[in-house]
Amino acid sequence: MRSNGAVLIWAAVIAILGFLFIPIVIIIAYAFSAAPIPAWPLVGFTTHWFADTWNDDEVREALLLSLEVAGLSTVVAVLLGTLAAMAVARMRSVGRELVSFVLVLPIALPGILTGMALASYFAFWSLNLSFWTIVAGHITFCTVIVYNNVIARLRRLPRSLSEASADLGGNAFLTFRRVMLPMMASAIGAGALLAFALSFDEVIVTTFTAGAQNTLPLWIFGAIRLGQKLPEVNVVVFAIILFTAIPVLLAQKLIGDSGRLGR
Amino acid sequence: MAVDQQPEAAKRPIISMVGVAKAYGGAVALENLDLTVFAGEFFTLLGPSGSGKTTTLRLIAGFERPDSGQILLDGTDLAALPPFERPVNTVFQDYALFPHLTLIENVAYGLRARKMPKREAHALAQAALEQVRLGQFGTRKPAQLSGGQRQRVALARAMVNQPRVLLLDEPLGALDLKLRHQMQEELKRLQHESGITFIYVTHDQDEALSMSDRIAVFSQGRIEQVGTPFDLYERPNSAFVADFVGSSNLIGSAHDRLLRPEKIKLLPVPAALPDGHEGQTGVLHQATYLGALTRYIVRLADGTEVQAMEANILPLTDRLRLLPGDRVLAVWPRLAITPVQISTAANIDNQGEVE
Numbered sequence: 001m002r003s004n005g006a007v008l009i010w011a012a013v014i015a016i017l018g019f020l021f022i023p024i025v026i027i028i029a030y031a032f033s034a035a036p037i038p039a040w041p042l043v044g045f046t047t048h049w050f051a052d053t054w055n056d057d058e059v060r061e062a063l064l065l066s067l068e069v070a071g072l073s074t075v076v077a078v079l080l081g082t083l084a085a086m087a088v089a090r091m092r093s094v095g096r097e098l099v100s101f102v103l104v105l106p107i108a109l110p111g112i113l114t115g116m117a118l119a120s121y122f123a124f125w126s127l128n129l130s131f132w133t134i135v136a137g138h139i140t141f142c143t144v145i146v147y148n149n150v151i152a153r154l155r156r157l158p159r160s161l162s163e164a165s166a167d168l169g170g171n172a173f174l175t176f177r178r179v180m181l182p183m184m185a186s187a188i189g190a191g192a193l194l195a196f197a198l199s200f201d202e203v204i205v206t207t208f209t210a211g212a213q214n215t216l217p218l219w220i221f222g223a224i225r226l227g228q229k230l231p232e233v234n235v236v237v238f239a240i241i242l243f244t245a246i247p248v249l250l251a252q253k254l255i256g257d258s259g260r261l262g263r
Numbered sequence: 264m265a266v267d268q269q270p271e272a273a274k275r276p277i278i279s280m281v282g283v284a285k286a287y288g289g290a291v292a293l294e295n296l297d298l299t300v301f302a303g304e305f306f307t308l309l310g311p312s313g314s315g316k317t318t319t320l321r322l323i324a325g326f327e328r329p330d331s332g333q334i335l336l337d338g339t340d341l342a343a344l345p346p347f348e349r350p351v352n353t354v355f356q357d358y359a360l361f362p363h364l365t366l367i368e369n370v371a372y373g374l375r376a377r378k379m380p381k382r383e384a385h386a387l388a389q390a391a392l393e394q395v396r397l398g399q400f401g402t403r404k405p406a407q408l409s410g411g412q413r414q415r416v417a418l419a420r421a422m423v424n425q426p427r428v429l430l431l432d433e434p435l436g437a438l439d440l441k442l443r444h445q446m447q448e449e450l451k452r453l454q455h456e457s458g459i460t461f462i463y464v465t466h467d468q469d470e471a472l473s474m475s476d477r478i479a480v481f482s483q484g485r486i487e488q489v490g491t492p493f494d495l496y497e498r499p500n501s502a503f504v505a506d507f508v509g510s511s512n513l514i515g516s517a518h519d520r521l522l523r524p525e526k527i528k529l530l531p532v533p534a535a536l537p538d539g540h541e542g543q544t545g546v547l548h549q550a551t552y553l554g555a556l557t558r559y560i561v562r563l564a565d566g567t568e569v570q571a572m573e574a575n576i577l578p579l580t581d582r583l584r585l586l587p588g589d590r591v592l593a594v595w596p597r598l599a600i601t602p603v604q605i606s607t608a609a610n611i612d613n614q615g616e617v618e
Contacts, residue, residue: 160359163326166346167353168373168424178372182363 031234053235062219070199073138081146089154107144115208129211137209142195149191190254193247274301283332292318294484309471310481352421353430360405367401373424391423512569526599527571530592542594
């Protein structure tokens with residue numbers, strides 16, 4: 001027989017999971033509601049909001065922009081984050097902790113601070129807010145995600161592996177291509193997926209660095225403020241859940257797999 | 264220099280280290296090291312951890328750079344060469360096999376790095392795997408192997424490149440005793456067949472004694488003595504070497520006479536002193552049955568405690584020949600005594616060069 005304590009714990013677990021996920025479930029349910037305004041109880045079932053959303057040019061443009069921003073930010077973040085991690089992993093001095101701290105800082109700072117700082121920096125140089133300023137903003141935190149993943153991997157990698165490559169006649173390039181890159185690959189992949197997901201649903205920094213453009217999250221924000229196209233918002237949110245949840249799940253799988261490396 | 268004790272002038276030096284020093288931060292790892300290794304030798308660097316033996320190996324491999332001094336291979340200064348251009352290979356303590364590559368790819372790595380065509384490299388790698396009796400496992404990954412098998416792959420991966428010198432960093436440290444003994448034999452065989460010079464790092468004196476042509480005993484960043492296993496065991500030049508290589512009793516009023524435990528014979532009193540022997544009476548303090556041997560601790564009349572080892576030649580029944588509390592006469596041949604310099608490792612540092 002279960003003790004009362006165990007029952008209480010399970011009740012708490014269910015309550016917390018419910019608290020976290022019921023709102024999401026409701027939004028998904030609304031996406032299929034026939035009523036033009038999200039309200040409870042649901043009246044009728046329909047999928048025509050999906051067609052409407054798909055045919056909405058604003059949504060399409062926003063989706064495209066979000067994908068482009070997330071894609072480009074991720075590519076740059078993979079390059080910068082991986083190189084930074086390799087450089088820091090090689091450092092031996094006290095400078096290592098300092099450099100590591102400075103690199104990770106962007107993710108510790110509140111988004112509003114990063115956003116404002118970037119906005120005033122762009123204004124200082126008279127740069128117009130554009131696609132490129134959004135990407136610049138996203139690179140700041142995407143790079144950290146990749147860096148963190150890769151440095152964690154490198155810390156667990158015995159130094160003797162690269163020494164063995166050098167010992168066997170491998171120069172720096174061969175050692176990178178044949179040993180280090182394969183060893184880092186799943187960590188880089190996981191970092192890239194997380195960075196993509198983070199960029200895809202980012203609101204705060206984007207608010208400060210976007211000009212006339214709307215990313216998908218910004219479009220949602222606008223639509224809700226104006227109280228327009230609310231059924232489409234539900235559909236878009238549903239799509240964003242998929243777009244972010246899938247990379248995160250994949251990333252978790254990659255990170256989990258990496259536990260078997262190096263044995 | 265101890266190396267000069269080797270009379271055979273025919274021997275050709277392959278590695279010469281001259282005045283090599285290395286410090287990490289403020290900590291001295293090696294202090295003015297001179298070392299010569301001859302071509303074809305099985306040469307062991309023996310010492311406790313932190314004595315500088317692994318640093319010496321890493322300096323030869325090129326993973327570390329000396330603060331001063333020269334390292335010559337066949338008379339050529341290695342200073343300018345990075346590890347990947349040195350004609351030496353290393354067997355790492357943790358094997359350092361590439362986990363994402365198959366055994367064939369691991370073993371062929373060095374050949375491929377030197378631009379050998381894949382087909383040829385894989386054929387040589389296969390032959391090298393067969394030499395360590397892993398020929399049928401070429402397509403496996405290292406994770407699918409046992410520790411002893413990984414060890415042999417690491418060996419094949421290094422030896423397939425036919426290095427001028429093979430560096431082995433405590434390669435058997437992670438294996439259990441039985442496997443270790445097997446691998447010791449195998450290493451000796453591979454060294455003999457290939458004729459490659461082996462430089463072998465270990466802290467295990469039995470391993471050093473059983474495998475080496477010559478041994479350098481390290482302590483605190485210096486070499487205490489270089490010699491054959493026989494030299495080191497029978498004629499250690501310091502108390503440190505006497506104690507690190509084998510077990511030792513230091514007797515006499517100055518504690519400067521080395522007497523190995525197996526050279527002591529214990530006779531039940533009363534007994535006469537045999538010819539050519541000296542001895543002392545004492546009381547047996549401890550007797551430990553070790554299977555092949557029995558180890559006794561005897562408190563001699565002059566207060567010294569000595570250890571004696573006795574082979575259990577006759578089958579023992581349910582009791583040892585001697586028991587604690589027994590009065591004994593401990594005797595040893597006069598010739599069994601070796602005088603040693605009384606110098607702990609600590610005050611050797613203050614004495615300057617050890618002769």
